[in-house]
Amino acid sequence: MDGHAHLHSLSEVESTLEAAAAGFCHAGGRGPGLVGVLLLAQVAGNDVFESLQRHPAAGAWQLATASDEPGTVIARRQQVAVAIVCGRQLRTADGLELLALGTAGTFPDGLSLPDALAAVQRSGALAVLPWGFGKWLGERGRRVSAALASADPAVLFVGDNGSRLGWLGMPRGLRAAAQHGFRVLPGSDPFPFGRDYRRVGRFGFLAGIEADEAAPWRGLRQWILRQPASPPAYGTGSGPLRFLRNQLGIQVHKRLCQSGAM
16 A cells, blocks of 8 residues: 555556556565555645546556445556545645545645644544655644644554655654554655656555455555554655655745746
């Protein structure tokens, strides 16, 4: 399972699914049927998942809504299938992120972190506070610490992501959270440029359950909530060159978005 996936544009869906299937097969072994699950975290204004529900195919991949789970699309190419589960990424008032996994509902950006957490938990989605480079430091870091200090580890998760520097290992803030009982759900968290979608499916966690293609998220959600500790992770973070390229690229991307050039 890739616990923090993005489909930034409809034109990249086929390539992203190819990369995801390769990553899942490498982590869990090749075989027919469902090889992995992408837990989407769509940002406000992104409706790629909704577009997939209206399209029968993405290149060589056939698309169909799961028969007993309207918030999941099953992508199939020959004997291999990948489940795409809808979810949301909220941006809080202080620039932090919060994931609402397993929901097609929408949430406003700009809430305080406690209010955003309350909204996600009321919805029934899985709430994940993802680590981000530079975002768990300083004043924002203190807000993260305060949120974790008042949260119940049984219903709030923290997220590792594949965009961090691989050779540094899991960030200190995530290690501290895990020591206090918060379970870590890793995901690739690809950037929307530079063909970074190729990392999707290559950083995530392993679930010890046979997922039902009719409703994969239903069983997986229950399995995740029952785990007494973080599920086994797989994959490594980014190399130094990709990390540097992505950090420079995201600054340029933000400036272009703010100027209206994108």
